[in-house]
Amino acid sequence: MVTSPADFIARSCICCASAQLDKSGAVLMPFVAKRVFDHDPVEVTADWGLRDLRAGMAYTLCNSLQCQACGVLFLDYRFTDAQMAALYAGYRDEAYTRQRDHYEPGYAAVAEHYHGRESYIADVERWLKRHVPARPAVLDWGGGSGLNTPFRGQHALLHVHDISAVELAEGAESIGPEQLVRGHYDLVTCCQVLEHVPSPRALIEQILPAMDRDTLLYVEVPHEALMREHPGSLTLARAKKHWHEHINFFTHQALHRLLENAGLTVLDSHLLPVDLGWRKAEVMGVLARLA
Template identity: 25%
Template sequence: MANQCLACGASVTKIANAVVAPWITEISGQKDPQFTTLLNCDNCEFSFFEKRFSDNEMAAMYSGYRSDNYYAVRNSWEPWYRRTVNDAYSGESDHVDERVSFMTNILISAGLQECKTVVDFGGDEGQFFPEIDIQERIVIDVSNKTLRKNVSREPSLGVVKDKIDLIVAAHIAEHVNDPIDFFTNLISHLNSGSYLYVEVPMDRPSIKSHHGSEKYAEMLSRISTSSKRKFIAHDFASGIARQFGFSIPKRGVVKQSEHLNYYNLKSISMLLEKLGTTVLKTEATPNAKVGGLRLGRLGVLVVKN
């Protein structure tokens, strides 16, 4: 078991046994269930799954992220994962508007109403730029999707390093293997006085001490090696509990899906400040939904020292 926090380096405690989502195992060409643990930092309250995804697993998940094959495999294991969730941020949608509005309000309330150059790291089609006065909109994204009007794409931050006023990194940090490396890279491309906006979900499962026991680990192993229908039934009950803010049931499934990391205000603030920034404004909506699923939303605006 890992004994250090990936965000601050302090000691961690195992709080639950877990299984890697079967759709990830299948889409990455693996047959046997993979088991892991959910850890929590005793200092900064950062929670994370011990297992970090391999290059093969990352490529299998994200090279065709939310594609038809991705949807088919995931939906076969999670029938509640509908098109409304898969396509929530595609095209023009209320979810895009809500996300943009949430970020815009944070920026404006901090006095940031105009920027010459804004870079959206992982910005898809360019649909998520805040509604402030922006002269140049750039996305750093591996996809070849058609971009929105007045948006350009670059392969890396280094190309535009010296002229960035604001980097947006929304709903990326929960997916990365190394949070410190990820944020260090972003911040290194900012000049002093430039800004970084980070947004993450607030979807850490609520668990009980039972989930960290050997008895639960044995039960989870039995469920994960039983029939697909039985696993889905236990997983569905767990999902329902999470949507209503309840703990994972005693016989439920603690599951590592594509979100490896769970941040709260304390952990994200401590991490960003440790890397040479000052927190200017934060906002949280724990009950925010995407495609009908309750995921929550935490936004943090920092300035580089």
């Protein structure tokens, strides 16, 4: 049975709809559990008087699922719109950072890095330049403040659609789905978003009304370390024991299947090494257009 945007627990692959899923138990990290469910870790002690439970720390349980057809690895919980709004309210602002640092000491120091434009965006722009006009009209779907939108400052138009309601960077204009105009954009970007969302297919379908035959869609996700270290493995559910804000770990095949199933044709793709300053990473980018 296909997992729909209304399903709270995934019943099939979020990319290719296969029902062949490998499953293994895991925990939801406390910061996410607090924001989404208002759960805090609790310690089960002998004075609870529970006959069948062992003493120890109790955390919010979940499952890791991996599709045996396309390889995508994902959390079984598919958060509701309200839960997503709670999780990303004020994303990386002062209150968010303070709360996350409480659950994850040291996060505030790392978060300082996110207040500047990522250096690797210049590499993405060089890769995209051969496909887009010199001053493209850009829609950044899920672009936060627009700080890391490709071609910011080189654009003819820059619209940003995001649920976090953070303050926008200079040159960016906020837009809602009801304001989309087909054929208005040369390039739609969706960068570092699909790893966060409960229904990647539904999100791609929300973007489609902004596209015509000449519009290009650039989708970018992290190439997660677990996926890089075990290429082609279909036994990663048992290795993924905790989940945080990235609830979907993609393979190239999964990302291509996702876009193709939404009515898009993949034109090009790349893997780009990224130096984030505090750690090395890699991103996976795919360029597509309407089929």
